[in-house]
Amino acid sequence: MDVEIGLNRKEPLFLRSPVMPAAGTFGFGDAFPKLFEVEKLGAIVTRPVGWHAFSPANGTRLVRRVGGAVVHTGLPNPGLTKAIRDNQPLWEMLSTPVILHLIGTEPDDVEKACDRINRADGVRAVELGLKDDLTWQAAADLVKAARSALEKPLLVRLPFPASDEVARAALENGADALVAFAPPRGADRKPFSEKIVPGRVYGPLLKPMVMHAVGRLRRNFPQAQVIACGGIHSVEDARDYILGAGAAAVQLDAAIWVEPSLIGLIARDLAGLVLTRPTDALPDEWFPGIGETDAKRLGLPYKPRTKDKDAR
Numbered sequence: 001m002d003v004e005i006g007l008n009r010k011e012p013l014f015l016r017s018p019v020m021p022a023a024g025t026f027g028f029g030d031a032f033p034k035l036f037e038v039e040k041l042g043a044i045v046t047r048p049v050g051w052h053a054f055s056p057a058n059g060t061r062l063v064r065r066v067g068g069a070v071v072h073t074g075l076p077n078p079g080l081t082k083a084i085r086d087n088q089p090l091w092e093m094l095s096t097p098v099i100l101h102l103i104g105t106e107p108d109d110v111e112k113a114c115d116r117i118n119r120a121d122g123v124r125a126v127e128l129g130l131k132d133d134l135t136w137q138a139a140a141d142l143v144k145a146a147r148s149a150l151e152k153p154l155l156v157r158l159p160f161p162a163s164d165e166v167a168r169a170a171l172e173n174g175a176d177a178l179v180a181f182a183p184p185r186g187a188d189r190k191p192f193s194e195k196i197v198p199g200r201v202y203g204p205l206l207k208p209m210v211m212h213a214v215g216r217l218r219r220n221f222p223q224a225q226v227i228a229c230g231g232i233h234s235v236e237d238a239r240d241y242i243l244g245a246g247a248a249a250v251q252l253d254a255a256i257w258v259e260p261s262l263i264g265l266i267a268r269d270l271a272g273l274v275l276t277r278p279t280d281a282l283p284d285e286w287f288p289g290i291g292e293t294d295a296k297r298l299g300l301p302y303k304p305r306t307k308d309k310d311a312r
Contacts, residue, residue: 002014002015002016002017003015003018003042003225003248003249005125005153005155005176005177005225006125006152006153006154006176006177009151009152009153009176010151010152011124011151011152011153012153013043013097013099013124013125013152013153013176014097015042015043015097015249016042016271017040017041017042017267017270017271018042018242018247018248018249018250018270019041019042019238019249019250019252019263019266019267019270020041020042020043020044020045020099020227020249020250020251020252021041021044021045021251021252021253021256021263022045022229022251022252022253023045023046023047023048023101023127023129023157023251024047024048024073024101024253025252025253025254025256025257026044026045026046026047026256027046027047028046028047028083028086028087028090028091029044029046029087029090029091029094029098030087030090032256032260037264037293038094038095038096039095039096040264040267040268040271041096041263041264041267042096042097042249042267043096043097043098043099043124043125044094044096044097044098044099045099045101045127045251046083046087046098046099046100046101047077047101048075048077048101048102048103048129049077049078049079049080049083049100049101049102049103050075050077050079050080050102050103050105050109050113051079051080051105051109051110051112051113052079052105052109053077053078053079053082054074054075054076054077055074055076056073056074056076057072057073057074057076058074059195059197061073061197061199062197063188063189063190063191063197063199065188065203067203067204067205068201068202068203068204068205068206068254069201069202069203069254070186070187070188070197070198070199070200070201070202071183071199071200071202072197072198072199072200073199075103077103080102080113080116080117081116083100084116084117084120084122084123087122088120088121088122089122090122091120091122091123092121092122094122097124097125098122098123098124099123099124099125099126099127099155100117100120100123100125100126100127101126101127101129101157102114102117102126102127102128102129102146103129104128104129104130104131104142104146105131107141107142107144107145108145110128110142110145110146111145111146111148111149112149114126114145114146114148114149114150115149115150117150117152118149118150118151118152123152124152124153125152125153125154125155125176126146126150126152126153126154126155127155127156127157127179128142128143128146128154128155128156128157128175129157129182130142130156130157130158130159130162130166130170130182131159132159132182132185133159134159134166135166136163136165136166136168136169137169139166139169139170140169140170140172140173143156143169143170143173143174143175144173144174146174147173147174147175153176153177154174154175154176155175155176155177155178155179155227156170156175156177156178156179157178157179157180157181157182157229158170158178158179158180158181158182159181159182160180160181160182160183160184160209160210160213160230161181161184161209161213162180162181162213164216164220167217167220167221167224168221171221171224176225177224177225177226177227177248178217178221178224178225178226178227179226179227179229179251180210180213180214180217180226180227180228180229180230180247181210181213181229181230182200182229183200183201183202183206183230183253184200184201184206185198185199185200185201186198186199186200186201187199202253202254203231203254204231204233204237205231206230206231207230207231207232207233207237207240208231209230209231210228210229210230210231211228211231211240211241211244211245214226214228214241214245214246214247215244215245215246218245218246218247225248225249226246226247226248227247227248227249227250227251228241228242228245228247228249228250228251229250229251229252229253230253232250232251232252232253232255232266233254233255233258233262234262234266235265235266235269235270238250238252238266238269238270239269239270242270250266252266
């Protein structure tokens, strides 16, 4: 299930797997080391970065609820220049493509940022995050500014729920793919206080809403590549987006914080690298999500399920 983005660009983006982390969940590529094989992912999306540095939010930043949470960060980042300087050696070393998430603020800042990103060899593509409640014209101006300066593939992350006009403005002004969507805005009361905490909403219950919206985008813009993001907490969730809603790829967010190894399992599954249980396997010779690396470590002659004819 390889994914190709920006084939008409100077350096297209090729993803060996349709699975990647969402912006803000994986740091700059240095989070969750050694918990899974990063090279099995299609790409790494960095935490959001702006042309200017932002300080983190003050006060309460997390309100937990059954089945989800409200998270408020303030989009802290060191600024684009420092982010590239500090992380360029890591990005160049990684065998997995790096997509830099750029905060869409003002067109002039976006244009300057994209010009700088062109010279960052470790960055293979840009994901431009659009602000909530922006008009289609504002979206067009931001995407046009990015495209005018950027030589690399451009993904545009839409706010939730994005109107068809905003999606059309992004595509008509140079977006190579749409990321659907940024976590929706919400608010909740801090436990044992009267303080209301605004932020982004995460959790499995987002999936039905996001899946409905992804399906609408695919119907209204059938030629567009859509990367789905929201409520993915299992292999089945990821498959539903790709096989059911027609997404080209998926991004995981909050599930990574709960179970970091899940993204590796989903990536292996969608790449056909998860092994089925042979009929003669003993209980300690197989476990759900087992891949070729684990099989080799255990000394087992298993084959991927796409080739295994002796499996249940």
